[in-house]
Amino acid sequence: MLDVIIALLPTTAAGIWFFGLPAVWTIATCVATCLVTEAICRLAMKRENTIGDLSAVVTGLLLALNLPAGLPLWMAVLGSVFAIFICKQVFGGLGMNPFNPALAARAFMLISFTGPMTTWLKPLWWKTPEAMTTATPLAAMKRLYGCDVVTQATPHIEKALASFPSLSDMLIGNMPGCIGEVSALALALGAVYLICRKVITWHIPVVFLATVWLYGYFAGGAPAHMQVLTGGVMIGACFMATDYVTSPTTALGKVIFGFGCGLVCMLIRHLGSYPEGCSFAILIMNALCPLINRWTGPKPFGSKK
Amino acid sequence: MRTVKSAFKFKGGVHPDYNKELARAKPIEKLPCPAELVVSMSQHLGAPAKCIVKPGDYVERGQLIGEKNGFISVCVRAPAAGLVKSVEARSGAAGGVAPAVILDTTAEKPSDLQPSTFNLQPLDWRTASREDLLKRIEEAGICGMGGAGFPTSVKLNPPPGKRCEYLILNGAECEPYLCADHHLMVERADRIRIGVEIMRKILGDCAVRIAIEANKPDAIAAMEKAFADISGNVEIVVLPVLYPQGSEKHQIYATVGRIVPEPPALPIDVGCVVENVGTVAAIADAVEKGEPLLERVTTVSGDAVQEPKNILAPCGTKYSDLVAFCGGEKGVPAKVISGGTMMGFAVPNLEIATTKTTSGLLLLSKNRIFQYSSQACINCGRCVRACPMNLNAAEIAKAVEADDIKAAEDLHVMTCIECGACSFSCPAYRPITQFCRRAKNSIRARIAAEKAKAAAAAAERERK
Numbered sequence: 125m126l127d128v129i130i131a132l133l134p135t136t137a138a139g140i141w142f143f144g145l146p147a148v149w150t151i152a153t154c155v156a157t158c159l160v161t162e163a164i165c166r167l168a169m170k171r172e173n174t175i176g177d178l179s180a181v182v183t184g185l186l187l188a189l190n191l192p193a194g195l196p197l198w199m200a201v202l203g204s205v206f207a208i209f210i211c212k213q214v215f216g217g218l219g220m221n222p223f224n225p226a227l228a229a230r231a232f233m234l235i236s237f238t239g240p241m242t243t244w245l246k247p248l249w250w251k252t253p254e255a256m257t258t259a260t261p262l263a264a265m266k267r268l269y270g271c272d273v274v275t276q277a278t279p280h281i282e283k284a285l286a287s288f289p290s291l292s293d294m295l296i297g298n299m300p301g302c303i304g305e306v307s308a309l310a311l312a313l314g315a316v317y318l319i320c321r322k323v324i325t326w327h328i329p330v331v332f333l334a335t336v337w338l339y340g341y342f343a344g345g346a347p348a349h350m351q352v353l354t355g356g357v358m359i360g361a362c363f364m365a366t367d368y369v370t371s372p373t374t375a376l377g378k379v380i381f382g383f384g385c386g387l388v389c390m391l392i393r394h395l396g397s398y399p400e401g402c403s404f405a406i407l408i409m410n411a412l413c414p415l416i417n418r419w420t421g422p423k424p425f426g427s428k429k
Numbered sequence: 430m431r432t433v434k435s436a437f438k439f440k441g442g443v444h445p446d447y448n449k450e451l452a453r454a455k456p457i458e459k460l461p462c463p464a465e466l467v468v469s470m471s472q473h474l475g476a477p478a479k480c481i482v483k484p485g486d487y488v489e490r491g492q493l494i495g496e497k498n499g500f501i502s503v504c505v506r507a508p509a510a511g512l513v514k515s516v517e518a519r520s521g522a523a524g525g526v527a528p529a530v531i532l533d534t535t536a537e538k539p540s541d542l543q544p545s546t547f548n549l550q551p552l553d554w555r556t557a558s559r560e561d562l563l564k565r566i567e568e569a570g571i572c573g574m575g576g577a578g579f580p581t582s583v584k585l586n587p588p589p590g591k592r593c594e595y596l597i598l599n600g601a602e603c604e605p606y607l608c609a610d611h612h613l614m615v616e617r618a619d620r621i622r623i624g625v626e627i628m629r630k631i632l633g634d635c636a637v638r639i640a641i642e643a644n645k646p647d648a649i650a651a652m653e654k655a656f657a658d659i660s661g662n663v664e665i666v667v668l669p670v671l672y673p674q675g676s677e678k679h680q681i682y683a684t685v686g687r688i689v690p691e692p693p694a695l696p697i698d699v700g701c702v703v704e705n706v707g708t709v710a711a712i713a714d715a716v717e718k719g720e721p722l723l724e725r726v727t728t729v730s731g732d733a734v735q736e737p738k739n740i741l742a743p744c745g746t747k748y749s750d751l752v753a754f755c756g757g758e759k760g761v762p763a764k765v766i767s768g769g770t771m772m773g774f775a776v777p778n779l780e781i782a783t784t785k786t787t788s789g790l791l792l793l794s795k796n797r798i799f800q801y802s803s804q805a806c807i808n809c810g811r812c813v814r815a816c817p818m819n820l821n822a823a824e825i826a827k828a829v830e831a832d833d834i835k836a837a838e839d840l841h842v843m844t845c846i847e848c849g850a851c852s853f854s855c856p857a858y859r860p861i862t863q864f865c866r867r868a869k870n871s872i873r874a875r876i877a878a879e880k881a882k883a884a885a886a887a888a889e890r891e892r893k
Contacts (some may be wrong), residue, residue, distance in 0.1 A: 218805045218807060219805035219806045219807045219808060220805070323809075368808045368810070369807050371808075373808060373810035373821065373823065373824075374810065417824075421824075422819040422820065422821055424691060424818055424819050425439065425678065425679075425688065425817065425819045425844070426688050426689050426691045427690075427841065428691075
């Protein structure tokens with residue numbers, strides 16, 4: 125768990141850099157609330173205290189990184205309690221939860237507080253005090269599916285293209301979004317660290333991202349790399365879908381899981397009514413994880429079947 | 430004869446710290462016979478031998494003291510001359526309790542003792558019949574010395590219709606710390622060569638593969654020299670260093686590329702017989718010299734022993750005598766392990782005695798011991814990747830934890846070889862191997878109970 129926290133440090137730093145003090149408050153609130161909730165739950169369940177395993181810190185940090193900076197803190201508290209209490213401890217604690225607690229809590233908050241959850245601070249907002257909030261590129265991208273952006277030059281396409289952040293901004297994270305989803309480079313750095321430390325394998329992130337890119341490429345509209353670099357795909361592929369507890373065990377299972385995440389995410393972005401579907405996609409694949417495990421269970425050495 | 434590299438790599442496996450340098454440079458030393466020996470009747474796999482001596486008897490070296498008691502059983506002979514002080518139940522390294530003969534080797538030989546008539550006479554293996562050779566191996570009390578202790582005369586006598594195509598000599602010694610087989614191959618390569626010739630005579634004309642891990646170049650060189658002029662299809666196969674390379678099934682795959690089906694299939698079902706190099710040397714001694722299996726080489730190592738050694742000691746030597754021969758303990762041992770660190774058993778005291786299968790005794794200080802409490806499984810899959818049998822170890826452990834033995838059986842737990850790679854790789858320190866062992870024992874007990882019930886029912890029908 126410590127490795128995951130270390131891997132999230134660049135992302136956390138980038139989020140704080142771009143969104144300032146509100147990001148710090150959100151992160152601190154979520155981590156603290158998760159720890160307290162975990163301790164209270166274990167006490168109520170009359171089981172040993174498990175905050176030492178740091179999994180509550182990881183959940184709190186991941187939830188905060190999936191929230192927009194500037195969200196009212198009581199909402200962050202409620203989300204954190206939901207993550208630890210409803211999504212994790214009622215199932216028996218670490219290792220028993222069917223869904224990724226941080227993502228399930230985010231989905232709960234997105235439905236409960238749609239407005240605040242989709243109000244995005246501009247990166248480096250203190251420099252432009254006249255317009256502190258803005259929309260993410262995803263909403264604009266949604267309107268472009270099926271359009272040939274290279275040859276068609278209708279005013280709304282041109283306007284949308286002009287509003288998109290540049291590639292370098294998308295890589296470093298200089299765009300609106302959740303605290304931890306904006307900086308693709310920081311997220312990739314964390315993922316590479318986790319792969320090198322053998323905490324995760326390459327299968328889920330690579331297949332997930334490749335599926336999103338390919339879908340984006342063939343669906344037309346906004347450039348395919350934007351599908352990968354905007355919204356929650358990077359943090360989802362590197363940190364949320366790779367959660368051990370809610371992802372398959374074998375390499376083949378991980379490939380199927382990663383593909384499913386990418387596919388469902390893009391189906392929601394393309395055809396659904398939400399501009400972003402990454403967290404729902406991972407939650408849906410979480411639900412399929414036991415089934416995938418059953419399909420792809422290892423074949424014993426010497427087994428005929 | 431030629432030396433080749435292993436062409437087949439099995440899936441999984443782990444790389445524990447080998448720590449072999451402690452005892453690697455130590456030639457085999459013979460232990461002076463201890464004053465007291467504890468000779469267990471259960472030194473092998475299968476039914477314990479039937480003790481045929483009683484307190485007060487004087488036994489001579491090599492005299493039969495335990496009779497073979499069933500098809501899968503092995504006889505026991507006195508490792509030294511002495512007076513039987515008592516016959517009592519003693520616990521072995523793995524925790525099982527079996528009768529043991531306590532021998533006082535300092536007792537004087539009674540003057541009225543009849544001249545011994547039970548000594549085995551040397552046999553000329555070139556002229557002896559296959560049956561005579563098998564009988565000799567049985568009489569000499571030889572069982573597999575790699576660890577499992579399967580009766581060798583049974584293994585070398587395949588059932589009708591099954592033929593041995595490959596005789597594989599297991600010199601992998603993949604367990605950390607242990608160097609006993611290593612030194613045996615270096616110092617007694619000529620005996621191993623003779624053992625191979627005898628076994629080839631028993632098994633018929635079969636190819637021979639000598640499997641040695643690449644980290645023992647001197648053993649490979651010694652075996653190359655000893656086998657240089659041997660006739661027939663003989664190869665030394667150099668295996669990559671990977672635990673559990675010494676596992677029978679994985680060694681068969683690594684040397685000849687054949688896969689032994691799941692239990693109850695045996696290596697002979699794919700035409701292979703695997704014997705530990707120590708067993709092969711014991712066969713040579715039993716046939717050529719008439720010397721039964723009375724002593725073996727044991728590595729005594731670890732950072733809590735004064736001087737690690739490879740010791741040739743009678744089977745029945747108390748661990749305390751081995752440690753004393755190594756200059757005693759260094760500091761306070763935090764853990765004593767019989768065998769290697771991967772598959773060995775932690776033992777409660779040094780009063781336990783060696784058997785025909787004791788390959789090592791490790792005394793480890795608290796610096797080498799990791800005290801932990803296990804945590805919840807987070808489904809990371811490291812155990813699944815580490816498992817050389819490709820089992821879903823995580824799911825098996827969870828099933829056993831929930832007392833769902835049936836689910837564990839459906840997950841092929843009986844295929845588990847208990848190598849310990851899963852527990853070794855688990856970041857939550859879960860005792861996965863122990864969970865598997867519990868499930869296997871419980872399934873075996875259930876099958877035995879079902880068999881007994883069926884037999885009772887059949888007897889009941891018979892009576893009516």
